[in-house]
Amino acid sequence: MPELPEVETVARGLATQLVGRTIESTTVRWPRTIAVPCVRDFEARIIGRTVVSVGRRGKYVVVQLDQCYLLIHLKMSGRLMVLPQEEPLDKHTHTVFDLDDGRQLRFRDVRKFGRVYLIEDPAQVTSSLGPEPLAHDFTLDDFQRLLSRRSGRLKPLLLNQQFLAGLGNIYADESLFVAGLHPLRKADSLAPEDQARLYAAIRSVLQRAVDRRGTTLDDGGYVDAAGEAGEYQSDISVYGRTGEPCSVCTGPIERIVVGGRSTHYCPHCQC
DNA sequence: AAAGCACCCTGTACGC
DNA sequence: TGCGTACAGGGTGCTT
Numbered sequence: 001m002p003e004l005p006e007v008e009t010v011a012r013g014l015a016t017q018l019v020g021r022t023i024e025s026t027t028v029r030w031p032r033t034i035a036v037p038c039v040r041d042f043e044a045r046i047i048g049r050t051v052v053s054v055g056r057r058g059k060y061v062v063v064q065l066d067q068c069y070l071l072i073h074l075k076m077s078g079r080l081m082v083l084p085q086e087e088p089l090d091k092h093t094h095t096v097f098d099l100d101d102g103r104q105l106r107f108r109d110v111r112k113f114g115r116v117y118l119i120e121d122p123a124q125v126t127s128s129l130g131p132e133p134l135a136h137d138f139t140l141d142d143f144q145r146l147l148s149r150r151s152g153r154l155k156p157l158l159l160n161q162q163f164l165a166g167l168g169n170i171y172a173d174e175s176l177f178v179a180g181l182h183p184l185r186k187a188d189s190l191a192p193e194d195q196a197r198l199y200a201a202i203r204s205v206l207q208r209a210v211d212r213r214g215t216t217l218d219d220g221g222y223v224d225a226a227g228e229a230g231e232y233q234s235d236i237s238v239y240g241r242t243g244e245p246c247s248v249c250t251g252p253i254e255r256i257v258v259g260g261r262s263t264h265y266c267p268h269c270q271c
Numbered sequence: 272a273a274a275g276c277a278c279c280c281t282g283t284a285c286g287c
Numbered sequence: 288t289g290c291g292t293a294c295a296g297g298g299t300g301c302t303t
Binding site for chain 2: 075076110150151152156260
Binding site: 001002003059073074075076077111113159161168169221260261262 | 295296298
């Protein structure tokens with residue numbers, strides 16, 4: 001499932017392949033993939049656009065074009081890849097962008113939850129997102145101020161993109177484990193040192209995962225823009241490890257459901 | 272403000 | 288073998 005580190009890795013890969021390329025045409029094979037504008041306008045407006053840069057905001061891939069922006073949210077199973085046009089199309093490829101070098105940018109998404117936006121200003125989509133957890137100007141002070149205003153439980157809060165942009169189920173569970181905090185802890189119950197540990201945990205987990213180019217689980221769901229798997233799965237302590245021994249205390253990892261999301265933690269190490 | 276849930280989808284894992 | 292069903296997941300929107 002693409003979260004911040006996976007989306008960052010995809011965006012970096014796409015940047016090397018796409019910057020300077022011009023999109024000559026587009027084929028939308030599953031219309032609901034296009035969130036905005038309507039498919040006809042989308043296909044018309046993207047013709048002739050040149051890629052200026054590729055970046056990331058939260059879990060969105062942000063493709064800056066010469067007159068507008070293409071934003072892509074991969075949701076659970078979306079993939080973006082640059083392939084030769086001779087490469088056979090598979091049935092899960094929902095949008096194809098023909099490039100001026102004979103290759104294609106393809107958006108493939110088995111679950112069909114992913115969405116593509118063509119907009120004038122990226123803020124139209126990203127303005128409701130919380131801060132970037134890895135940004136240099138996102139300080140402990142900022143985080144403490146945000147946290148102490150919240151009374152909800154930590155796990156749903158970390159998944160809330162309006163609170164903080166980029167965490168998903170894997171890195172939320174991993175960050176709470178590293179911080180030694182129980183997923184059901186109320187945000188406003190944290191002592192300053194708890195807040196500091198959570199801040200440091202989120203940043204270190206995400207940075208390490210970016211460095212390792214994301215997490216590819218056994219289901220093989222995530223690969224980067226070159227089709228390569230990530231390597232953070234070998235660093236995972238709790239996510240998907242129900243019943244396995246905790247790496248710190250050897251007690252069993254437990255799984256509970258919080259806010260409708262499976263949540264993995266060590267009941268001995270996290271409180 | 273917080274929490275619960277349905278919804279969107281399909282592949283996979285399960286029970287029978 | 289083959290069917291049906293539950294489930295996972297991110298985000299949004301609705302209701303309590």
